[in-house]
Amino acid sequence: MWTPHRYKFCPSCGAAVDYRVPADDNRERAVCSACEAIHYENPINVVGTLPFWEQGDQVQVLLCRRAIEPRHGFWTLPAGFLELGETSAQGAQRETDEEAGAQIELLPLYCLMNVVPVGQIHLYYRARLLSTEFKPGPETLEARLFHEHELPWDELAFRTVRETLRRFFEDRRLGRPYALHCADIS
Template sequence: MKFCSSCGASVAFRIPPGDTLPRHVCDHCGTIHYQNPKLVIGAIPEWEDKILLCRRAIEPCHGKWTLPAGFMENEETTAEAAARETLEEACARIEVGNMFSLIDVPHISQVHIVYRARLLDLDFRPGEESLEVALFDEADIPWDEIAFRTIALSLRRYFADRRDGRWGFHTCSVSLNDPPPGLIGR
């Protein structure tokens, strides 16, 4: 950040009084600009024993498979974000269920939240950010083509919970040193 979004003056990167971390501070109007982690919200849309995945039409990971997910918008709840992202990426309507996983991704300043969800019907198709969408059972998941570690972790935990017949809420962190998505859990 070079300029204050409040007044347009140049900003300095320093620790403001009463804080412990460096921030972008405007010495002209006094505004402290906080930069906080982004929330990525998604869903595991279920239909019978299958789940809906989207093949990405955008970078990063163009052509890889993922759950419908994306950045949360202002003035929406996390559940609303999950439903909106599913509608945008898969043109699918869902009933959002329980929060399933919360994964910290500190090296890119993100938090990923995934909900379980029920597809309301089979009327789905690729949205603008998807090349294709399809229902998969566990045996057919393209594990080596999963776009993100957080998605692979959530899917593996989902199928483990389903096998155990016991649904939980899962939290963890991922880092740059973690294995690629296709190798997680092998």
């Protein structure tokens, strides 16, 4: 979650920081009053998948019911914060494993959504399920497949989940190839 002005003390030397515009800059930054280090705050990335199970012309998608805050009890696509040391694709695969215990074949990036109010970019990859057995981890109450008409639209955890699902079923209905969707969530 984007918490502006989250620095009170310098993580390098422990002295107090001031928020001011450094020389050669045009934005307020956390500047250390002692060592003068500048500490930047930038948007972070959430990575996940849209796992689906296809049989003939029927498709079901995998959702996880959250066992953690925020949005405890609401349904989400498997997703979480991208970590240092991994690519966005690896992170999406890791989250799918951690939250759903689902076996997938990762497909191309499907949605890139800027969520400016919380300082996040959400990246969702399509993913073909290789099995319908799931082993949800401790962050998930329940993982199950949904047909489009069963989707819990009013109990989805995040706007980007809804927007990603909406586009997926629309692309299918129109017989469109699955190209990247970019969107801004305000």
